[in-house]
Amino acid sequence: MALAGAVRCWRPGAGPSSLQMQALSLHMSKTAMGASQKDFESAMNQVKLLKKDPGNEVKLKLYALYKQTTEGPCNTPRPGVFDLINKAKWDAWNALGNLPKETARQNYVDLVSDLSSSDSSSQVKPETDRKQPGYETLVVTSEDSITKIMMNRPAKKNALTIQMYREIMLALEAASKDDSTIIVLTGNGDYYSSGNDLMNFMNTPPGEMEKEAKNGAILLRDFVGCFIDFPKPLVAVINGPAVGISVTILGLFDLVYASDRATFHTPFTHLGQSPEGCSSYTFPKIMGQAKAAEMLMFGKKLTAREACAQGLVTEVFPDSTFQKEVWTRLKAYSKLPRNALHISKQSIRNLEKEKLHAVNAEENSVLQERWLSDECMNAVMSFFSRKAKL
Numbered sequence: 001m002a003l004a005g006a007v008r009c010w011r012p013g014a015g016p017s018s019l020q021m022q023a024l025s026l027h028m029s030k031t032a033m034g035a036s037q038k039d040f041e042s043a044m045n046q047v048k049l050l051k052k053d054p055g056n057e058v059k060l061k062l063y064a065l066y067k068q069t070t071e072g073p074c075n076t077p078r079p080g081v082f083d084l085i086n087k088a089k090w091d092a093w094n095a096l097g098n099l100p101k102e103t104a105r106q107n108y109v110d111l112v113s114d115l116s117s118s119d120s121s122s123q124v125k126p127e128t129d130r131k132q133p134g135y136e137t138l139v140v141t142s143e144d145s146i147t148k149i150m151m152n153r154p155a156k157k158n159a160l161t162i163q164m165y166r167e168i169m170l171a172l173e174a175a176s177k178d179d180s181t182i183i184v185l186t187g188n189g190d191y192y193s194s195g196n197d198l199m200n201f202m203n204t205p206p207g208e209m210e211k212e213a214k215n216g217a218i219l220l221r222d223f224v225g226c227f228i229d230f231p232k233p234l235v236a237v238i239n240g241p242a243v244g245i246s247v248t249i250l251g252l253f254d255l256v257y258a259s260d261r262a263t264f265h266t267p268f269t270h271l272g273q274s275p276e277g278c279s280s281y282t283f284p285k286i287m288g289q290a291k292a293a294e295m296l297m298f299g300k301k302l303t304a305r306e307a308c309a310q311g312l313v314t315e316v317f318p319d320s321t322f323q324k325e326v327w328t329r330l331k332a333y334s335k336l337p338r339n340a341l342h343i344s345k346q347s348i349r350n351l352e353k354e355k356l357h358a359v360n361a362e363e364n365s366v367l368q369e370r371w372l373s374d375e376c377m378n379a380v381m382s383f384f385s386r387k388a389k390l
């Protein structure tokens with residue numbers, strides 16, 4: 001998302017020592033006299049040095065405070081309905097009302113100081129050493145003949161960005177050719193995944209909505225296609241709540257193990273969208289027409305135990321022993337004769353492949369239209385203006 005002012009020149013990159021120094025100096029500038037113009041300029045430079053993207057919500061706050069400091073209250077007309085990015089920026093600025101310039105400047109400096117501190121302390125990450133190179137949004141590891149693909153945006157509940165869809169496809173492609181017997185998809189943090197990153201819908205320049213919707217449908221077709229064609233046993237280890245596309249593609253997995261903390265939610269109607277991931281075909285087949293309709297049309301959220309009773313989940317484990325029990329089980333399975341396992345998977349899947357690809361194509365062409373609808377755009381805007389949450 002291209003935000004103006006200090007946020008526009010966002011560029012990760014400086015070393016931690018300079019970051020910590022500047023965070024400290026900014027922190028010290030929080031005196032009773034308030035932040036000076038020099039503190040403000042220093043904070044604007046500091047933003048460029050952050051290594052971790054603070055997320056769009058914070059970028060909007062920074063943008064609004066920057067505008068309020070430099071121009072005062074928002075008095076320009078609200079951008080048009082299709083200009084989603086500028087509308088979000090305008091809303092953030094306008095929400096500051098008549099906040100005095102000095103207070104806005106102080107708030108900007110304080111916010112950057114807080115971001116810099118958490119940026120420095122978040123630089124030591126647990127799985128760093130084991131991380132296979134080449135992925136920014138995933139942690140991919142291989143051990144005991146199991147390749148584990150872990151979605152790694154815990155602060156955003158593992159919402160799937162465009163880059164993440166692409167990296168998952170790359171990781172699956174590599175795993176289909178490596179020595180592993182079993183492939184696992186899981187999430188880092190408290191969520192498995194909150195589904196499609198709704199910011200994917202906000203990056204579109206005015207006038208390019210149709211082109212972007214088409215590109216989105218192609219990406220989705222390829223992403224789901226990878227799961228349809230994947231040749232080895234695919235296991236979902238559902239560590240927490242799962243939403244949207246992270247739920248619908250479960251019908252294409254071979255095993256789904258869930259923590260009893262997990263929930264399964266496909267709120268497509270609420271979002272002005274329609275089912276994907278071949279769920280319009282796999283869900284009725286798995287759980288029957290009536291239960292599938294309750295989930296896919298009416299957005300009923302299932303607990304892990306309900307999802308298990310309906311056949312979407314293979315087995316549920318207590319959260320306290322989830323990782324231990326699941327990985328013990330998977331390590332035992334990974335010692336089974338590899339070729340026999342892969343051939344069995346393929347015989348089951350080959351019967352359905354053609355049908356699944358046809359369903360995938362049909363679902364995506366319907367969705368391409370849905371993404372352009374007012375219902376969808378309003379739902380996305382409501383989420384980011386914090387009017388609606390699932």
Ligand SMILES: CCCC/C=C/CC(=O)SCCNC(=O)CCNC(=O)[C@H](O)C(C)(C)COP(=O)(O)OP(=O)(O)OC[C@H]1O[C@@H](n2cnc3c(N)ncnc32)[C@H](O)[C@@H]1OP(=O)(O)O
Nearest residue numbers: 055057156157159194195196197198216220244245389390
């Ligand atoms: C191109 C292919 C398209 C394929 C289409 C697929 C369709 C779908 O997947 S539909 C499902 C879309 N997902 C959602 O609608 C979920 C939206 N998120 C939420 O309702 C809530 O965030 C939550 C219920 C998942 C969690 O609520 P909680 O209060 O615990 O945490 P938050 O403070 O809301 O979240 C933390 C942080 O993460 C950001 N975030 C979470 N989920 C998403 C998301 N799906 N898209 C974008 N951003 C998300 C949230 O905004 C917060 O960010 P900040 O810390 O910056 O405020």
